[in-house]
Amino acid sequence: MMSAAKKRSKKPKHQSDPQFNFLERKTKATLGSRQKKRLKKRLLSSKDSVLKPPENHKSEKNLGGNKSLFHPDELLEEIDDFVDSSGKVKGFLSDEEVDKEDPTPMGEDGFEIVEKPSNGNYSEPEDVATNIGVSDLPSAPTYDMTLLNQRIRDSLLILGDFKTRAPPGLTRKACVDSLLNDLCQRYSYSRLMINILYDLFPKEILEVVEANETDRPVTIRTNTLKTRRRDLAQALINRGVNLDPLEPWSKVGLVVYSSQVPLGATPEYLAGHYILQGACSMLPVMALAPKPGERILDMCAAPGGKTTYIAQLMKNTGSIFANDVNAERAKALLGNCHRMGVVNTVVCVEDGRKFHNVMSGFDRVLLDAPCSGTGVIAKDPSVKTHRSDEDIKQCVMLQKQLIIAAIDCCKTGGYIVYSTCSITVNENEGVIDYALRKRKVQLEETNLFGEKGFTSFKGLHFSPKMNRARRFYPHKHNVDGFFVAKLKRLE
Known part of the structure; x- marks a missing residue:
């Protein structure tokens, strides 16, 4: 038993x-x-999951009998x-x-019992139906790129000779509106930004937006305080860099096509033999044309590309006051000055609009003003959609205050160079026209290539000498969009 x-x-x-x-x-x-x-x-399910050992677990004997x-x-x-x-x-x-x-009645297994009506008109519970509805919602709208490209080409073809090619009943305004809407969808622009580009380039709008989709060539500037361009070029070629001189307008620039080494970490870079700098950023310094022994103000200097170029043109003589309102950016400016061997520069952190209260009497003043960035869309695609009309107005207000301060910092007979990486008329010709009306200054030749500044634009009329200013465009010059003007203080 x-x-x-x-x-x-x-x-x-x-x-x-x-x-x-x-x-x-x-x-x-x-x-x-x-x-x-x-x-x-x-509890049974919990106990089984806690106490039941895995299949590959050691036996109770190996565990000591526990x-x-x-x-x-x-x-x-x-x-x-x-x-x-x-x-x-x-x-x-x-x-x-x-x-x-x-x-609600419950079954033996703990689930709710839902009785379906005999007539067959059964629908899911409200919360389930809602979840299904959310999951079935369409995502962001998609566009047929082939169709968009064809419509853009057709619209441009019609606008090229509207009188003979336009179908009956189609107005020019409707055709332009359709074109701009298609461009916004195809290239992800806001309507405000595409309107700005179309006003500037009504016949070249497609070339402009296509150029903004392409990166500009990488360029470097030789530091002639430490080396010569041909020696630097040979050293970089030996390291696997494919490059050419930035001819014909620059004697210190090199354009880089490809590189087997990071350009910002070579021994030559760390030794200060060159600096990475966009081709268009060299233009304002060339227009300023600083001379050895002069007293120069770079009003918005960080991160230091233009300041160090001024120093090498002055052969490290005279004095440069490099100012920036942002203390963190000023640190980068100071670091570049040290790396490039610049010894004639004082770094300042002041509000440029009030700098004339701190110091004045400069021989030359460079003002590379903060702007909307409409010329550097290839570098910063967010400009396509994140710039509002209010943003541009605020930039214009700041630029006008800065250029008046720059003129006040300059001595009589001195020169002021104003530049932006924007292509809008309000930020460029509009600001220069304001300076001409508020101070005794005149426009001077910049001795640069590029397109002439506008003397009139959409009902606005500027000084006839505004054509001495220079504009640079991605689709024409293969550089970032840029504007440069040179003023001389008369009294």
Whole structure:
């Protein structure tokens, strides 16, 4: 006959487990039958997942004879997490409370029983239907690029000879509007920005937006304080850099086509033999034409490309006051001056609009003014959509204040060069026209290549000498969009 102990051992493990007996004692008087089933099912699944070792786990013998991976006290603590001091399970309602709270009938497995109507007009519950609706919502609109390109070409063809090519009933305004909408969709421009470009280049609009999709060539400027251009070129060629002189207008520039080494980490770069600088950024310094021994102000100098170019043209003589309102950017300016071996420069952190109160009487002043960046879309595509009309107006206001301060910092007979990386008329010819009206200055030749400045634009009329200013465009000169004007202070 089998002993009583052996009979007891045949009971299901959970019935003889003291933790489950403990829970049963604590909850017997407080739980209804439905809650007991739910809790029992939950604890059994939890106990199996905790106590059942994985298939590849070591045997109990190898574990030292321990029959459980956790101490019983740990399981009691786990049970206490959802059983309060009165023995009632936290978060569980009594049968009466459940029925009052949710009268939906429950099945034996604990799931709700939803009866479908006999007429077949069954719909999912509201929350399920809502989730399905959200997942079925369409994503951002997509466009057929082939169709857009064809419509753009057709619109440009019609506008090229509107009288003979326009279909009956189509107005020029409607054709232009359709073209600009297609360009906005095709190249991801805001309507404001595409309008600015179209006003400037009505016949070249496609070339302009295409040029803005292409990166400009990488250019570097030789530091003649430390080396010669031909020596630098040979050293970089030996390191696997494919380059050419930036001819014919620059004697110190090199254009880089490809490189097997990072240009910002070569021994020549670290030694200050060259600096990475856009071709158009060299133009304002060339227009300024500083002479050795002069006193120069670079009003918005950071990160130092133009300042160090001025220093090498002055052969490290005279004095340069390089100012920037941003202290963090001024640190980069100072670092470049040290690396390039510039010793005639004082770095300042002042508001350029008030610099004339600090110091004046400079022979030449360079003002590379903050702007909207409409000429450097290839470098910063966010300009396409993140520039508002208010942003441009604020830039114009700041530029006017800065150019008046720059003139006041210059001595009589001195020169002021104003430049921006914007192509809008308001930020360029408009600011120069303001300076001509507010101070005794005149426009001078810049001796640069490029397109002439506008003497009139969309009903605005400027000084006839505005054609001495120079404009640079990506689609014509393969440089960033830029504007340079040179003024002479008369009194």
